[in-house]
Amino acid sequence: MEETKVTSFPEGFLWGSASAAYQIEGGYDADGKGMTNWDHFVRIPGKTYKATTGDVAVDHYHRYKEDIALMAEMGLKTYRFSIAWARIYPQGKGEVNPKGIAFYENIIDECLKHNIEPMVTVFHWDLPQALVDAYGGWENEQIIEDYVNYAKTLFNHYGDKVKYWITLNEQNIFTSLGWLTAMHPPGKFDDQKMFYQVNHHAFMAHAKAVLEYRNMGYKGQIGASFAYTPSYAMDCKPENAMAKANYDDLKNYWWMDVYAYGRYPKAAMAYLKKKGVAPEMKEGDEETLKAAAKEITFMGVNYYQSCVCEYNPLDGVTPYGTMNTTGVKGTSQVLGVPGIYKNPANPYLRTTDWDWIIDPTGLQFCCREITSRYGLPIIISENGLGAFDKKEEDNRIHDDYRIHYLQEHIKKLGEAIEEGCEVIAYCTWSFTDLLSWLNGYQKRYGFVYVDREEEEGASMNRYKKDSYYWYQKVIETNGACLFE
Ligand code: BG6
Numbered sequence: 001m002e003e004t005k006v007t008s009f010p011e012g013f014l015w016g017s018a019s020a021a022y023q024i025e026g027g028y029d030a031d032g033k034g035m036t037n038w039d040h041f042v043r044i045p046g047k048t049y050k051a052t053t054g055d056v057a058v059d060h061y062h063r064y065k066e067d068i069a070l071m072a073e074m075g076l077k078t079y080r081f082s083i084a085w086a087r088i089y090p091q092g093k094g095e096v097n098p099k100g101i102a103f104y105e106n107i108i109d110e111c112l113k114h115n116i117e118p119m120v121t122v123f124h125w126d127l128p129q130a131l132v133d134a135y136g137g138w139e140n141e142q143i144i145e146d147y148v149n150y151a152k153t154l155f156n157h158y159g160d161k162v163k164y165w166i167t168l169n170e171q172n173i174f175t176s177l178g179w180l181t182a183m184h185p186p187g188k189f190d191d192q193k194m195f196y197q198v199n200h201h202a203f204m205a206h207a208k209a210v211l212e213y214r215n216m217g218y219k220g221q222i223g224a225s226f227a228y229t230p231s232y233a234m235d236c237k238p239e240n241a242m243a244k245a246n247y248d249d250l251k252n253y254w255w256m257d258v259y260a261y262g263r264y265p266k267a268a269m270a271y272l273k274k275k276g277v278a279p280e281m282k283e284g285d286e287e288t289l290k291a292a293a294k295e296i297t298f299m300g301v302n303y304y305q306s307c308v309c310e311y312n313p314l315d316g317v318t319p320y321g322t323m324n325t326t327g328v329k330g331t332s333q334v335l336g337v338p339g340i341y342k343n344p345a346n347p348y349l350r351t352t353d354w355d356w357i358i359d360p361t362g363l364q365f366c367c368r369e370i371t372s373r374y375g376l377p378i379i380i381s382e383n384g385l386g387a388f389d390k391k392e393e394d395n396r397i398h399d400d401y402r403i404h405y406l407q408e409h410i411k412k413l414g415e416a417i418e419e420g421c422e423v424i425a426y427c428t429w430s431f432t433d434l435l436s437w438l439n440g441y442q443k444r445y446g447f448v449y450v451d452r453e454e455e456e457g458a459s460m461n462r463y464k465k466d467s468y469y470w471y472q473k474v475i476e477t478n479g480a481c482l483f484e
Contacts, residue, residue, distance in 0.1 A: 034090030
């Protein structure tokens with residue numbers, strides 16, 4: 001808004017950074033860890049850029065102390081990381097692996113020692129393969145009980161030390177890529193019926209874990225992290241406005257409404273019933289979802305880009321097309337759902353080398369939407385720029401493009417706060433460079449450069465990028481330096 005003037009961020013604001021186990025840890029078979037769906041998937045030829053795997057990743061498993069010391073030196077207030085289910089339960093359930101429990105206990109203690117608030121993601125996509133083999137993983141409702149058992153184990157062990165819990169990372173993404181576009185495990189294509197059923201199981205797993213957390217007496221913060229791509233109607237043509245409304249119901253509110261209200265959006269449900277792909281719900285599910293919705297304390301948002309919505313005729317584009325996983329600009333396609341919407345390019349905005357739209361205002365838009373629709377506090381659990389970085393001969397990395405990207409996003413976040421949004425934390429993606437699931441190691445996100453390319457065997461040495469020093473100052477001044 002014209003009058004919005006920001007000078008700094010609220011006191012106690014949690015400046016953070018985030019990661020995920022599979023993308024950083026490596027040690028894929030170390031100390032009793034079980035195999036996961038990703039350990040298998042990356043071995044299928046053609047699935048990842050240059051067949052990269054997270055077998056070694058950036059070796060955080062052995063270097064976590066060094067990494068957390070770098071976080072401390074930067075002044076990070078919170079560190080969001082995920083726990084690998086298969087380290088805790090190698091078979092997904094049954095026997096607990098004490099070495100897995102100890103590993104994360106060490107990470108949590110290391111964070112606390114440096115006054116860094118640990119923020120734990122219970123599930124960031126790496127599922128024990130044993131559960132896939134036994135009953136199809138998320139496809140079977142058995143997963144709900146097993147997920148809750150796993151989550152309770154984490155609450156039991158770490159609940160006194162960890163005050164921020166994220167049940168699921170980007171349920172909308174891992175299910176879409178897993179059951180619609182075949183780009184993530186289990187690699188199913190256009191299985192819409194199963195896609196909605198899998199989502200229902202995930203909602204139930206989330207809800208039951210939230211309720212268990214409260215039943216166990218914990219008072220901390222708990223919620224899910226949603227990959228929120230806010231939409232703008234192409235123009236004021238009514239059919240484009242409806243394309244936006246339909247997009248929001250099917251692509252955004254379908255998840256956020258369940259987390260926040262415990263119910264599915266009506267128009268989307270009516271549409272899915274007509275198509276015969278609506279999820280089957282059991283008696284009592286709705287009550288459970290509603291009860292859990294009352295217990296979450298924030299909406300987690302992973303924000304990378306916005307989109308444009310335009311009416312898509314029945315013979316128009318489909319949701320299935322090429323995705324840019326190489327960093328060659330302009331190689332992704334316009335996608336959409338025939339008869340409903342499509343997502344053309346935004347002529348007002350630039351894109352990254354991977355064709356992701358760069359839109360700082362979109363972050364403000366997300367916060368305002370969540371505040372108006374749900375009235376919930378917000379944790380920005382991811383936001384960042386994937387880019388090619390170059391280490392110079394003097395070992396410096398001049399990533400001014402990343403500084404610019406983050407700076408513009410944080411400023412818009414500041415405006416959202418000034419306009420009444422309650423934002424608790426902001427986590428950049430990511431702290432160190434890491435494996436970008438489908439895009440290999442060349443797509444870098446970190447403040448800390450890791451010396452490795454697609455091939456194994458590099459030094460893995462850590463180098464601070466220019467953005468490291470910049471974020472250090474942002475934290476030190478509680479954001480004030482951005483508004484001077
Ligand atoms: C989010 C995920 O989707 O975006 C991360 O939670 C992921 O795990 C990040 O790495 C960036 O996506 P990508 O495809 O560029 O790695």
